[in-house]
Amino acid sequence: MTETKAKTNAEIHVLADETLGGIKREYVEVNRKAEVGEKIVIVNAGVQCEEPYSNGDIFEVESLLGCGRGIQTACYRDIFDSEYRVLEPTDIVHIDDGRYEMVEREGEVGEKIIVVSPDEWIGDDEETGRIGTVKSLYSDGDLSVEAIGLVFGTEYRVLVPLNKHEKTFESKNSVYKQMKNFIHNDLGITRQDIQEMISIAVSNEVQKMSESGKLDRIAGEKIESLIEEGFGNGGRLLYGFKERVSQTVSDEVGKRIANVLNINVELKEEGN
Structure with a gap:
């Protein structure tokens, strides 16, 4: 039975898989007891016999030692369970x-x-x-x-x-960098300039929403939802309903304006 060595990378081994006609397949190290026919890799070589082995050697299990002590490979190497990791096949192949x-x-x-x-x-x-x-x-x-x-x-x-997605990501990242360099270097637009342009654009959109009544409708729908929830207990007003409505509306309005326009807004709850 053949024995090979493989280079490891983050506990991943690339080995020929005889069950796939010898195609290279990725295996991952798993810390468990091996079964007959599985591949193992030596990670903590200890016992030395007539046929020595070292860390990184890969064997196929021929039989199990008695009393659950370990496994036996070709040439009658006895390997304890503490010396190896099982190599489990993944679904990734190299072609x-x-x-x-x-x-x-x-x-x-x-x-x-x-x-x-x-x-x-x-x-x-x-x-x-x-x-x-x-x-x-x-x-x-x-x-x-x-x-x-x-x-x-x-x-x-x-x-x-698998490399198709990686190449697509690299391509998109390259386009992003080119655009970023063009904006900063060729157009001379700074990050602060961009923030100010966004702030102005959002302010204009908020004003349009307010003038068209859309902002009022959004707020009205939110409050309507809270009212339905507040009277959900058999028609009785739930405890703390008024405070929840006031706080929810204040939080939503404050959060949206402060986050988008990057300004400090402090909303104070009006007295009842």
Whole structure:
């Protein structure tokens, strides 16, 4: 049984997965007892035997030691549970220079898929790990795939590129920086200038809302809602209702004006 070493990055290992035809797959370290057939990585090498091992070595579990003491690998290495971490496979695979997530859903035309579970009556193990692009769709998730042919809906996973979102984010961030530099450097507009322009614009909008009566309607709807809530106890006015109405209206008005216009506003409750 082969044994390999892998470079680690934040406890993530990239290893060839034989169950996917040898495609590179990301594994994550988990602190638990291993089972037969699982991969483990040495993190706290202690016992030295005729076939020594060190931190970072990766093995596949052949059998379990008695009394729950540990596991045994090829060449009869006995490894205690405190010396290793289990490597659990994730849904992320590496194909060419890209990272993809294997997603269980129906494929769409133009998407890449990977065969993970060939039909036992039609397919064979050699189909596992094959990758192709969807040409056309059939019912029940079945697909026609380039270089593969008919693929049933139970046989594949869709490959969603993970770096696509990252590139989109980087592109948007680059555009934002270019616009920011243009505003500050080329137009000579400072942050204070922008704040003043926003303040003036918001003031004009508030004035328009007030003149059109829209501001009164908003306040009226808020108060109407509070009144309905206040008389919700069998038609009896709830205790503290008047204070809640006054405080709510004051808070809302004060908060909106102070936050948007960046001015200090102090509202005092009028006497009853």
